[in-house]
Amino acid sequence: MKDTHAVSIRGAVKEFRSGGSAFRAVDDIDLTINRGEIVALLGPNGAGKTTTLDMVVGLTNPTDGDVSVFGNAPRRAVRAGRVSAVLQSGGLLRDLSVQETVSLIASTFPNALPVDEVMERAGITEIAKRRVSKCSGGEQQRLRFALALLPDPDLLILDEPTAGMDVTARRAFWSTMREDARAGRTVIFATHYLEEADAFAQRIVMMAGGRVVADGTTAEIRERATGRRITAYVPAEREAQVVSALEQRSDVLSVSADVGRLTISAGDSDAVARTLLTELGAHDLEIAAGSMDDAFRMITEGAER
16 A cells, blocks of 8 residues: 655654763654645754654664654665755765766766756756855755755755745745645755744644644644734723733733733634624724744743743
């Protein structure tokens, strides 16, 4: 039976030992990623993101548990050309030109995509003759992306993929990623850019302390952490009375007021909105999801305590 999952992680643990002590970088995680998904892996430094990705590409083996890629061991999937990775540093020969680098790596694959095609998709055609040592950090990252595309992989692993890129290059990069996902390619990326994860990922997996602490769409992550945010206005003379009434509700997480302008975080935003409009005399009411920054901070800090 064909495996419908790009990545399956079950009970994975990774420990590193030094001087007689052990550090658990990944602590019994379960994670399944379907084909064609764009998944962002978020978490503070030391959360276990990089170690998890290292296990997926076969750079390290789990101390316990199981990791499979398209139903096979990660290294087997990599050898078959089904998995490519774009890392933040290393792996480039500084004295070669951009085009020489792509041509050299292409020669190592039995059925590589055309060099001109991957350079065009990675946005590096205009710097083809530039020596790698003269490329900016963002240009080198785009070169690594071109190299990762050569075997036409089914799964792309990206570690801070747009580090060093300007805004235009980032947009072009993610436009290519969306096209690839629509064609069935799976993309997993670790990033510190919360707005990037919010804008481009279909699903966000948050890690803290070596564990998965949240997993869902951006809207689900925001609502789980912060509820929905309501802003409304009441007459300044009634502000204290309205705030007191809201604070007594179990579905209100927090309330702040500033000269009649209320900001409310609520679990059941519809119910609170009805009360504001029909009973408390509020007007100019707006409802929005909490920010990704708020969700990231609340979920990861709560998990680490």
